[in-house]
Amino acid sequence: MRYIKWIGAAIGVIVLGGALLFLGNYYSKNSAEVASKDTKTTVNNKVTSKKGIKLTGTATQDNYKSVIKDGNYLVGKARGITASQNDNQYNTESFENGLLNLAKNKFSPKSYIFQEGQYLDASTAKKWLNRKSNSNPDGLNPEDNGKKDDGRNPLYLQAIEEQDFMVQSSDALQLKGIMLGLAMNSEDIYQKEEYGANYTQKIDDNTRIAKGKELAAEVVKRYRKLEGVTDNTPIVVALFTEAPNDSLSGGTFYSYTESNNGDKISGFTPVNDVNVVLPMQENTFNYNEIAANLNGDFINFQNTIQGFFPNLSYITAQAQYHDKTLASLKVDVTTQFYSQTEMNSFTNYLAQTAPSMLPTDVDVQIRVKTVNGVQAVLVQKANGKSYEVIQLGATH
Incomplete structure (x- = not known):
């Protein structure tokens, strides 16, 4: 049985967790306390001193307030747990940030406070993501049928992402909705013997879609039984396709469903998201229709900075399109700098x-990496006039 692994090194956790807070909420320096220091409030079903709970700055149409506890960002209880090792870091970013963007259609940032998932704990998530067996009857992935070829039962479900949406009522934060992301594998990497060679089992689209619908209904049933989630808590379940490990882009969401009462879910609504890797080859999906102009601008940007700093290793980007409209751009610059x-x-x-060569009407993130990991992140919010620079570590 394949055991559950934590993904990402320490720097990856810092970058992704910090970037989600920074990009998703972009909060001001002054946090607003929920209430005075000498009162109590219920948060996540636990009584906590008011002095320990703060909200980030004023919410806007595009950005949520979020929760800070005891001076630290309140991270998800089951964040980072997956059914198997996934080496594509872009999947995690696309999964988490994409779910937050979908949430805005149901839970407006002007009305709701964002909180990382607090209802599915790590121990339960591990059981759910593992295979079903006599020792783990709660497994959502199928039993191991003992086969070592394409006749084996693959791992269909790779990860579950929970995002909670709260409202402030007098002296308490109350749960008013949950977004759930189910990351479905497009392929499953396995070994025929422990520590042996890796083999790839492809999962066809029809099977992935059918399994996703089954799992969405089952996960809603299970969430209704978690402490703090009521029968009428709105739950939205969004289905995500994981990109292969060797892909230069992350996966995309392809449909979602809602449950507003009990175990019943609505029909599935399609999500038209596409990721494009820059610079593109001419046979890239919708090359001439969607991203030709952006590709040309990116190549000019690439040539400009490589001309100024010749010891760059490579520069790539992932452009995410929603309904054929650019939604975000993430650039990775790998360099050999030593000081x-x-x-x-x-x-x-x-x-x-970057402001004069890359889009300014969408969120843009530029990560600068060396052999020591990510050293800096530059962020421009949609319609922003400049980039914020976050230095993460010193080079050698």
Whole structure:
């Protein structure tokens, strides 16, 4: 039985967790306390001193307030748990950020407070994501049928992402809705013997879609039984296709359903999202229709910064389109810089150059990486006038 693994190294957790808070909420320096220090409030079904709970700055049409507890961002209880090792970091980013964007259609940032998932705990998530067996009757992935070829039962469900949406009522934060993301595998990597070679089992689209619908209904039933979730808590379940491990882009959401009372779910509504890797090859999906202009701008950006700093290894980007409209752009720059002064000069140059060459009407993130990991993240919010630079570590 394949055991559950935590994904990402420490730096990945910092980058992804911090980036989600920074990009999703972009909060101001002054946090608003929920109430005075000498009163009590119920948060996540636990009585907590008011002085320990804060909300980030004022919500806007695009950004949520979120929860800070005891001076730290309140992270999800089951975040980062997957059914098997996944080496594609873009899947995690697309999964988490994409679910948050879908949430805005149901839970307006002006009316709701965002909280990382607090109802599905790590222990339960591990049981659900593992295979069903005599020792684990709660497994959502199928039993191991003992086969070592394409006749085996693959792992269909890779991860579950929970996002909670709260409202402030007098002296309490109350749960008013849950977004659930189910990450479905497009392929399953397995070994015929422990520590042996890796083999890939493809999962066809029809099977993946059918299994996703079954799992969505089952997960809603289980969530209704979790402490703190009532029969009439609105639950939205969005289905996500994981990109292969060797892909240069992350997966995409393809449909969602809702449950507003009991175990009943509505029909599935399609989501028209596409990820495009830049620079593109001419046979890329909808090359001439969707991303040709962006591809040309990106190549100019690429050539400009490579001309200024010739010791760059490579520059790629993932452009996400929703209904054929650019929704976000994430750029990765890998460099061989060895000093912090070089890194500072380079990030300053990027911050000055990018606004005139990359889109300004969508969120843009630029990550600068070396062999030591991510060293800096530059962020421009949609319709922003400049990039914020977050230095994450010193180079050697």
